[in-house]
Amino acid sequence: MCLAIPMEIVELKGDDGSGPTAALVDSGGIRREVRLDIVDRLPNVGDYVIVHAGFAIHALTRADAEASLSLLRRMARQGA
Amino acid sequence: MSASFDTGLVDSLLVNLKGLAVRPMRFMEVCGTHTVSIFRSGLRSLIPEEIKLVSGPGCPVCVTDQGEIDAFIKVSRMSGVTIATFGDLVRVPGTSGSLAEARAEGADVKVVYSSMDALDIAIRQDDNKLIVFLAVGFETTIPGIAATIKEAKRASIGNFTIFPALKLMPPALCAILPGHKPYLDGLICPGHVSSIIGAGAYRPTARDFGLPCVIAGFEPAEMIAALILLARQAGEGRAEVENAYPKAVSWDGNSRAMRFMDEVFEPSDARWRGIGSIKDSGLTLKAGYGEFDARVRLGVEVKPATEPDGCLCGDIIKGMRSPQDCPFFRTRCTPVTPIGPCMVSSEGTCAAHYRYEKGFR
Numbered sequence: 001m002c003l004a005i006p007m008e009i010v011e012l013k014g015d016d017g018s019g020p021t022a023a024l025v026d027s028g029g030i031r032r033e034v035r036l037d038i039v040d041r042l043p044n045v046g047d048y049v050i051v052h053a054g055f056a057i058h059a060l061t062r063a064d065a066e067a068s069l070s071l072l073r074r075m076a077r078q079g080a
Numbered sequence: 081m082s083a084s085f086d087t088g089l090v091d092s093l094l095v096n097l098k099g100l101a102v103r104p105m106r107f108m109e110v111c112g113t114h115t116v117s118i119f120r121s122g123l124r125s126l127i128p129e130e131i132k133l134v135s136g137p138g139c140p141v142c143v144t145d146q147g148e149i150d151a152f153i154k155v156s157r158m159s160g161v162t163i164a165t166f167g168d169l170v171r172v173p174g175t176s177g178s179l180a181e182a183r184a185e186g187a188d189v190k191v192v193y194s195s196m197d198a199l200d201i202a203i204r205q206d207d208n209k210l211i212v213f214l215a216v217g218f219e220t221t222i223p224g225i226a227a228t229i230k231e232a233k234r235a236s237i238g239n240f241t242i243f244p245a246l247k248l249m250p251p252a253l254c255a256i257l258p259g260h261k262p263y264l265d266g267l268i269c270p271g272h273v274s275s276i277i278g279a280g281a282y283r284p285t286a287r288d289f290g291l292p293c294v295i296a297g298f299e300p301a302e303m304i305a306a307l308i309l310l311a312r313q314a315g316e317g318r319a320e321v322e323n324a325y326p327k328a329v330s331w332d333g334n335s336r337a338m339r340f341m342d343e344v345f346e347p348s349d350a351r352w353r354g355i356g357s358i359k360d361s362g363l364t365l366k367a368g369y370g371e372f373d374a375r376v377r378l379g380v381e382v383k384p385a386t387e388p389d390g391c392l393c394g395d396i397i398k399g400m401r402s403p404q405d406c407p408f409f410r411t412r413c414t415p416v417t418p419i420g421p422c423m424v425s426s427e428g429t430c431a432a433h434y435r436y437e438k439g440f441r
């Protein structure tokens with residue numbers, strides 16, 4: 001039930017007075033709408049979200065994703 | 081952005097892992113999505129021989145108690161009810177029949193991707209049927225269901241209910257780990273359950289069971305990185321919580337999502353397939369939301385039921401046995417003719433072995 005890949009925010013939608021309630025997200029051309037009710041922080045267009053069963057559960061920026069990749073690269077270089 | 085096509089990265093991480101696998105080590109992947117990712121990526125055949133991976137209790141459909149499955153099927157056969165369910169539940173065999181069979185006999189069973197889709201069905205429905213959403217899932221799924229119920233209450237949707245069969249991961253780990261302690265060297269902790277509850281939630285597990293706990297992502301490089309941290313801890317005799325999936329998991333978790341959970345649900349004892357009742361490992365609707373409980377609205381009870389004869393799903397969920405130990409595996413039990421939920425669910429251990437076993441050693 002989990003989607004492992006973060007999806008990019010293309011458009012923010014709806015407004016309940018405290019901010020957008022949904023977002024259009026994209027991953028490799030596949031687009032869908034997700035709810036933002038329970039996401040840890042409201043994302044901006046161009047940010048990424050981890051989606052589970054129709055809800056964004058975690059928002060990350062491109063920089064967060066790159067930091068995580070460079071951490072892996074560091075672990076690869078470091079040796080045991 | 082993705083590490084998945086960076087083969088050089090995977091190779092160097094594997095070399096480092098090899099250097100740390102100084103003795104036989106057994107790690108349990110707690111989460112069903114990890115089980116599938118490990119098989120799909122062929123990781124089992126890439127990692128050093130010293131490292132063995134066992135699957136744990138993290139497939140929500142698999143851990144659903146047989147009595148709960150029977151109750152779902154019973155409700156689907158009631159008149160005036162529409163079932164909305166995640167697809168994986170439809171073919172799970174009950175004591176007699178399945179939701180799929182009930183549907184073939186006329187029951188109204190709709191597959192949804194999200195609890196919000198179930199609420200949409202309730203909003204659009206004009207024939208007065210009661211929508212019953214079969215609420216299975218762990219901490220990743222629960223906040224979204226809570227948000228759906230809050231929305232149903234706000235919009236006064238009277239024909240929407242859920243059948244709560246939700247499960248909490250940390251109490252289940254505490255229930256099964258005593259049986260494992262001597263054989264296990266660490267836990268590959270769930271990625272997205274941990275997004276919600278936070279890495280810090282495993283601190284008691286690491287401390288009380290003396291087990292290294294490392295939160296892992298789902299790409300091959302991310303999973304190998306988690307194994308490196310686990311092997312290093314095991315080698316040095318440490319038992320700490322480490323987070324190898326920082327892009328999705330923080331130490332404290334998603335407080336907004338947890339607030340939704342706390343507002344709508346409170347802990348209750350729950351029965352797990354193969355494990356039995358575990359204190360405070362499930363959730364029930366709080367008093368202010370009781371009208372959304374299908375059990376109350378329909379007067380249905382979950383009755384104890386026996387698991388399919390000969391099926392080892394119970395032991396597989398606990399990580400004590402593997403599908404190859406089951407005489408039915410690949411013979412009488414296949415994804416087309418499943419005997420237990422572990423062969424039905426896309427996250428089930430038997431289904432993963434069946435589909436991807438070529439790379440299995």
Ligand code: SF4
Pocket residue numbers: 390391392393396403406407408409410413414418419420421422423424430
């Ligand atoms: S192979 Fe089938 S019968 Fe055997 S444990 Fe798995 S699901 Fe149960």
